[in-house]
Amino acid sequence: MQKLKQNALIRHVSLVGAVTLALAAPTQARVTKIVIDETVAMPAISSKHPGDQSNITYEIISGRAFGELDPNKPHNAIIQDIELAKDPDGKVRYVASFVIHKPVDLKTASGLMWHDVPNRGRVYAFSPREQALGDIMIATAWQGDNSGNTRVRPTNSSKTGQFLQVPVARQPNGDPVTGEVFGRIVNRSGKASQALIVQSNPLPYKPVSLDTSKAKLTSRGGETMHGQVIDEVRIADSDWAWAKCDEKNPFPGTPDATQICLKDGYDPKRLYQVVFTAADPYVLGIGFAAWRDLGHFFKTAAKDDAGTANPIAGVVKHSIGRGVSQSGNFLRGWLHLGFNQAEQGGKVHDGIWPIIAGRRIALNFRWAQADGVLELYQAGSEGPQWWLPHPDPVRGLPSAGILGRCTASDTCPKVVEHFGSAEVWALKLTPEWVGTDGKTDLPLPNSVRRYYIASSHHGGGAGGFDTSLPGVGLAKTPTTCPGNNFGMGILPSNPVPHTQTVNAIRVHFRNWVMKGIEPPPSRYPTLAAQPGQKSGTLALANKQDIGFPTLPGLRPTVPEADFIMPVLDYDWGPQFNALDGSGIPTNAPPPVKQVLKMYAPKVDQDGNELGGVPVALLDAPLGTYLGWNITADGDKPFHKGQICNYVGGMIPFARTAAERTATNDPRLSLEERYGSHEGYVAALIKGTERAVKEGFLLPIDATQLIEQARASKVLR
Secondary structure (H helix, E strand, O other), rough: EEEEOOOOOOOOOOOOOOOOOOOOOOOOEEEEEEEEEEEEEOOOOHHHOOOOOOOOEEEEEEEEEEEEOOOHHEEEEHOOOOOHHHOOOOOEEEEEEEEEEEEEHHHHOOEEEEEOEEOOOOOOOOOOOHHHHHEEEOOOOOOOOOOHHHOOOOOOOOOOOOEEOOOOOOOOOOOOOOEEEEEEEEOOOOOOEEEOEEOOOEEOOOOOOOHHHOOOEEEEEEEOOOEEEEEEEEEEHEEEEEEEEEOOOOOOOOEEEEOOOOOOOOOOOOEEEEEEEEEOOOOHHHHHHHHHHHHHHHOOOEEEOOEEEEEOOOOOOOEEEEOOOOHHHHHHHHHOOOOOOOOOOOOOOEEEEEOOOOOOOOOOOOOOOOOOOOOOOOOOOOOOOOOOOOEEEEOOOEEEEEOOOHHOOOOOOOOEEEEEEEHHOOOOOOHHHHHHOOOOOOOOOOOOOOEOOOOOOOOOOOOOHHHOOOOOHHHHEEEEOOOOOOOEEOOEEEEEEEEHEEEEEEEHHHHHHHHHOOOOEEEEEOOOOOOOOOOEEEEEOOHHOOOOOOOOOOOOOOOOOOOOOOOOEEOOOOOOEEOOEEEEOOOOOOOOOEEEEOEOEEOOOOOOEEEOOHHHHHHHEEEEOOOOOEEEOOOOOOOOOOOOOOOEEEOOOOOOOHHHHOOOOOOHHHHHHHHHHHHHHHHHHHHHHHHOOOOOOHHHHHHHHHHHHHHHOOOO
16 A cells, blocks of 8 residues: 555644543544544455445545543443543543544445454454445554553554553552462473463563562463363472573573563473562453444544544444454453443444454453453453343353343344354353353344354365365465464364355345345254254264264364363452453462353264355365364474364365275265266355355355366366
């Protein structure tokens, strides 16, 4: 992209001091000022989709919004520690960066605004399809831990991550707030010091003292999926330091509150965990309010308090909030805590699309690690993960649901959620479907649609057909397990795509929000049999119950009952509100009280899952597609043999009957299934026809898939 211009004047605004309330419209949220830091042109695109506009010229506007919150308003009072973050005038202030993709000529805008939630500061690319329709996309910051990609910067650019500046909590007398925090180091080796990392960014909290006797460092030989600790040993206070060190600067190194130096170096077969006292917790729950207020401002306001115009004023008629993975978890938590109700009342967004996200983000409690993923002791599965009120007898929580607060305020949006198999196996999804006791399928309200893309990994794979052939493409590429230095998978990456299904879901969601046309019924695995089924398609997550075959390249017992990543019921301490995931955790790390039963989709004779929406590659499979993988032994051995976090794998079919017999493969070969290349193309065409008919594949995408299949190397 070519940079057209930079604003000649960037106005500096202080976060402190009272600002006179001067709303541009009765519904404006409390964004008091916006500053435009950069405007950049986007290239025009042409679309082949019928009805799309062609050659709409877009621009990207980046800047910062300055907002204030009244802690006395019920909308804001739910934010943990907001009373400890007030300025002298009683208000709480923040700065949030934003980026807007908009048509240069707003007359070509469709009237729909997508409000995206950045993922660890990153903004996903604006879809060319949405650009061709004239949609507007904004992304606004929410993650205020000021760490790594979310660090605070003086200005904002389309090339940098989105940041949120929030205050820290202080005692009413000005003294610091302190508490115990933990951090972990895994799969590291050598004499060099190591930083404490949460997923991909540094731990945002630092010790109040570099005296190691005031902290506790332990190492562990292993951890089971059920949270059982193996061979834990405390490291003597004299054998480690808060310091930076390496071969040239050996132990005890140079003092550094962000790194740990070990006298004897790191053993890659062990995990290291430190518990220490930290100070100045960020009031991270402000991120919920900031995302709410910026979304409402850009949707409804004409200008800010100083008269700076909203660059998309007057053109947004409908809006959909959207987030992927961590960002989708944010949306679920945001909605659960009632933040779709605007400051001045009324609904913020008409629709919410949490994508590949089956939990609520752990944001609104003191010492939260917003960057966290599904490692041991990471919060996010507490309280109701389901939409409608339902009891939680296993964890002893009262009946509740994510839509409870928005139902009470009449601000609930339409919701679409879609998942793949990785969310079941590694992201703790299924209690959302069946509750914590797993006794029955939980009902969905008519305002929610749920779609399951079976046998696919987190976000979908690369697609195509040669990607499923042995020794070609993905099959030759090692698979990295996502997470904090987790390891490598033993299987090649799963290529089953989400792209074409998402394209169809997007059309349905737009029509639902903008025209009131209901999308297809929900489609996902259930305990009970659905029309046309002899039995349900959901069972306890183990080899026997789901009917998983014994396949070459896998140990014969997988998936075992303790293979899936389960929901662990943690004891965070008496000051923690498990229902809302709020409060003050006082146990670091938290003990595991119990392990919840986990469920997974049943599979067919090939090991491919049942119960999802139609996908052409699954109707004409070239192998077994898994939402899980197995961590290999190697230079990162701590998780060896366990589930490879949330990446999927695949096992291609043999080409001939002789080849499969040689490896004791129970699955039919490609030749036995399809006969020839032309036979495979015919099967693929049949799969596309079904997906189009049922509303989960657009005709233009079906045509492209058929062309790709014809050009592929399958049975050539």
